[in-house]
Amino acid sequence: MPAEPSCPPLPGSTRDWWRNAVIYQVYVRSFADSDGDGIGDLDGVRARLPYLRSLGVDGLWLNPFYPSPQHDHGYDVSDYRGVQPEYGTLESFDRLIRDAHRLDLKVIIDVVPNHCSIEHPWFVEALAAGPGSPARARFHFADGQGEYGELPPNNWRSIFGGSAWQRVPARSWGGEGIERSQWYLHTFAAEQPDFNWRHPDVSSYFEDVLRYWLDRGVDGLRIDVAHGLHKADGLPDHEHADHDELTGDPVNPHAWNQPEVHEVWRSWRAIADEYTRRTGRERVLVGEVGLLDTEQLAQYQRPDELHQTFYFEFLRAEWDDEALYDVIDRGLGTIARSGSSVAWVLNNHDMPRSVTRYAGGAPGAGPGDLDLGLARARAAALLMLALPGSSYLYQGEELGLPEVTDLPEHLLTDPMFHRSGGVRRGRDGCRVPLPWRAAHDTFGFSPNGTPGTTWLPQPDWFAEHAADQLLVSGDSMLHLYREALALRHRIPALTSGDLRWLPTEPGVLAFTRGDGFVCVVNCLPRPVCNPVDGALLIASDPEAGDKLPPNSAVWILPPDGT
Template structure:
């Protein structure tokens, strides 16, 4: 299917089946040669995204920030960091994206801000007991001990002491103070932020740490805070998933509904909700709250048929059962890339068996794109990029690395600037004649994954994604959202299912060839040897005969 023949997602509920491409702006494309990606770089690559076949893009934070946590420490929620451009740059990007029938989702970070945010500067200056401090969580400790035993996600205590003796709460980096969402100023300010970007034409907002925001009254100790200085604390029941947070999403949903009705374009809210209980996760997607939340269980699942079957069934039963649709994810800016995960590699520990990882990642992509719901791709996964596991310590920028004394390598390895052209400086990330230095160094082997090289290889990962996305738009059972999944009998190690009346998918998760359990016309295969038999770690899409 050509880039101009893909039907736009103009219908209501477009988000239910959309494929959205996550753009980590700093590492996507550099337009001015300074080695840092920017909004004009994204704009120049919109035709690439259109030809890839995605329905829209999600932009990671591009707001003014001192970059202590890669832009998730925000100084001004209604402007653009000079490294990334200007508000005019953003306006041009969204106009061009809409001209290409691409939706645009922007990131918003409501749990915390930067220590350089005007409110926090005012709070430090105003002193204990002041109204300015009430917008955050300032508290007295006991002697030299912090107010409670909460731990930071990035390691260490979740409290930082200020010169006058009080402490402030930061569930992430020290430079990211948590807002007090029980203060009316905070709620009102973020409703203004929401309207600011909706007025500029965005199609939705991705919400960082959407299960955070409210903290338990009195900030009590966590009874099971037995993690050490480096493991973080992702399950503190007093810091996460408080009942009041659902009131925030009802309020925000009402605002998006207002814009949807006024403009005839549905605006959506997509939440990052880091809960392990899918029943609790589903509550965030009730009809009057968030439209979707990322289903991270799929990303975390082991590569075996039983694990994948259980995760898929659980997602469909709980998330879809809430009236929403599942937002499947294989990669994002916080996790090692799927090729490396499936290869048994890890940051700082080596790449693993990359041939195995690539085979599994190809099959997993086909599985994800065949499931009911939407899918979120992370930039570079269509290029088959592995994690850069051997970045030298002196270039690492992730606060997770620095706060744990290097015990946790952090997330820089999945954020290395993309390779666009194999034979150019910085592999085409920056224009020729630029600085020649990217903000994180690109390894030489990135040339093998450059987009221009892969476009000329019909067996590449890029072609697999393009063909799968084109088929996804053409096959009614996949694009309409009405094709329910029905599992088919298959031998151990194999997943097989149908969608609607005419489409089927089979995945061989085992290390041995197996007989293809589906009889029909082969549409697409992750392995060129697939046919009557499925090679190890492969997947196929099949068009079923009438009446099958």
Template sequence: MHIATAADTQHWWRDAVIYQVYVRSFLDSTGDGIGDLAGVRAGLPYLRKLGVDGIWLSPFYPSPHHDHGYDVADYRGVDPVFGDLREFDHLVADAQRLGLKVLIDIVPNHCSSEHAWFRAALADGPGSEARKRFHFAEGRGENGELPPNNWHAMFGGSAWSRVTEPDGEPGQWYLHLFTPEQPDLNWRDPSVAASFDEILRFWLDRGVDGFRIDVAAGLFKNAELPDSPDPMADERSRDSVNPLAWNQPEVHDVWRQWRAVCEEYTAADGLDRLLVGEVSVPTAREHAKYVRPDELHQAFFFDLLSADWDHDAFRKTISEALTDIAGTGSTVTWVLNNHDQVRTVTRYAGETTTVGPSRARAAALLMLALPGAAYVYQGEELGLPEVVDLPDDVLTDPIFRRTGSRLRVRDGCRVPLPWSGQASPFGFTAGGDGAARPWLPQPEWFAEHATDRALSDTRSFWHLYRDGLALRRNLPQLGEGPLRWLETEPGVLAFERGDGLVCAVNFGLESVPAPVAGTPLLASGDCPPGILPGSTAAWWISDLSTKGTSS
């Protein structure tokens, strides 16, 4: 069970900053070119020094890795490439000693086609109890040769695959909203819910502080499995969602049950166990339904991640989140990047590539000033750009394998981190000259972003994050409380937190008068007194009485 410390508070998650660890790309302790749990454990002091409150680990379960662990073959184990359960227990214990929370990824929408559940479903045949765990259906057409409906998979192609039955004949079809190696589970079968209750308890008993829930708006599909009204939706965008397969009302019953499980553990020691969902829904109002008091504690608010670099777009997005989500009693969970998105330095570059780093630094400072929680994807604190020129023959993303297109391929943000030195593997891989190459090649220019270089340069991204996190932790103005918008120069977004903490961001390229006189407490770039340069954010403590609109 969890070991409580004096530093713990019951609702630690409300304003926590969590660092997302993509395990296979964080740090390799064995020399096989793939990051592992022992590598994460070795990196914990680095994360403690950065100042985050905890870590979220990407899937480390046994898996054939068709989608790098999001195809789970065993929900209660550790893939040997990452270590074993004993190493996981050591990682949790070390994190607790350092005061870091540990969240793990859980994947309830689908499992691996190599999971024992699916192997049994194939072996037992049509009508069996094992097949009820999944969405098996008869095909259309004269001989059942056509898929049961027109749904498309998120990663390309049909959402249906036909199986060969035990008698050797073509048979039923099964649903997979991602890849054929990831069959969707049927949450209308009570055995699925019962199994996941046991899985949650298995990890909670090992001391985890909570779960990041993959595809949290999925799980339930329209029971009739009818044709989609827009069969091309999922082909146009990986993030398009079929309204018949997502955001069904029954999914909220699952989160109420999971919340009840977590509350049992909280009742034992007074410490919240966190549920944070990957929720992709059309509006902040729909998003808010997932964080009602008896459901998820948090749900990632992706709208800020996708907002254009424009002060009006950011203000509208932030205001809607604070009105609709915070109105439930939860707090907004802000993100600027994750393992599925183009890194901020590249995403914000636009037509003028030189402004990408400045905008990414400004966005980070803005996010850390907002009320609520925040998640930081590994490497963002190093200012890593996207690696956009990986050769086709090294790409591993199933999107590329299924579509042949590099559009929206995610490998470029998953390249292993640079830790030290001037050449690959940049300290990522242990083992010296006999070590394997990193699983994705690191470009030469990664040397400019290596951790040792970032720590020694007080003007680096790393120091901006570290200083922002320290102030966020120590300034009462940056705790829970309202946000008041301030009137500003055109192209500038400014707000006040608490008693006189002002954050302002200049979204333009030219300098403007600063909204507060004097030297900033912290700025994302050079910021002389009285001036707010273009593509820059800054924090001030103001003695002036400010007036604005509360959110």
């Protein structure tokens, strides 16, 4: 039996709240700017909490807001216990937590344990201490190959392109002459050195970081690169590293998914469970685990490890009934079987927006057929929100925002763009600051009348997607999300019923949840007869009825169950 809480839980903070929650991802830098500098901040987030409450989400996840030189916009952390000044202060964060909890919104924050910034005090100390020092043992420093150590220690590739190793300049330590220079490992940008998780200082440090933010009241942590951390002993060459010279190999068996990483999550889960027992508020751990094998993915969310991992296969699936069926069935059959629930994702800060993906567009290659993309994105939203498990929305998804595909190259900030020599456009196009008011400066992102521009430029067509415009349009994407989320809270089958597939014609998906709720999705480019009779609860296309328009979805309550 769990221990009795030492204090009463917050309203709505029941056990297992995360299993069916809808969480809204806030990319702080691009959400809302309170002070007019063109960069989003924590006070801007706090001012928009009523918007999130009215949208109907259960909580928010904040991307990194820690002190950072911003080489990768906060995923290069120099201090894990502070706030980047342009985002606010610790007091700003505390006010945000307090106000969110008053609105019964959970708050999940990002933590980045695989790597830090080159400006982190430990790494600064390691560079100064020199080869063989205890300070360097906290990272992966190694001598190079070749006669003069001029070659990297192994052939691993960075996810952002190029070698995963950076050479440090040779210098004299202790007055003993010039030493042979070493290299350090960075799975991502050179400004993001990887921690050595085999060193006890690293695990102890992050357990303290975890407790620090749990003490400040967060409801959970999203863990960046949760399948990384441990590297294979000896850092051996990867046999197939040259298969993708530009982007690295996401399934490098020596850099990812080492067995020891599960011990880390068992330790963190014990801490989260301790806080749950002590406070009566369940604290959760959500992992970013970039594995393609769903059986392996499910192992990260066993009952004593992470509560959830994002199911990115849903995001990657083509708009095709067979592809969607396979991804959904596989997720429910593996992840849910582990005792957890699936965390469905259609958008995030690392991928082109769904409207553009479904439109056939891409960064640098044009927007594609946006009418088609929007129709499919609307239908996909209803599909996702009807599935068993939780859903993670990315800011602007509810506004129907497409990717900004034509940002000028001289304004691109993503290290992925620069390390790939411009071949990969990077992720800036889904991170452009949000439009709130069509007729205001910076579309309401910054206070009206503020001089200057936003940190990434907003295109003129953002006015069509501004929240104030969509609120007065009855068939807008924003209304679709608000109505679907309201129904999700009202219909018991959407938070408790298992999924059962229904027979349909090719090109159409249909399933029932609980007693009578049905979701039908038409993936075809032509209308089809609606295979289910009953009351229409919501439709992605206003023309839906006896026939389902192309690329549409509906929720139905049949008269006598299905």
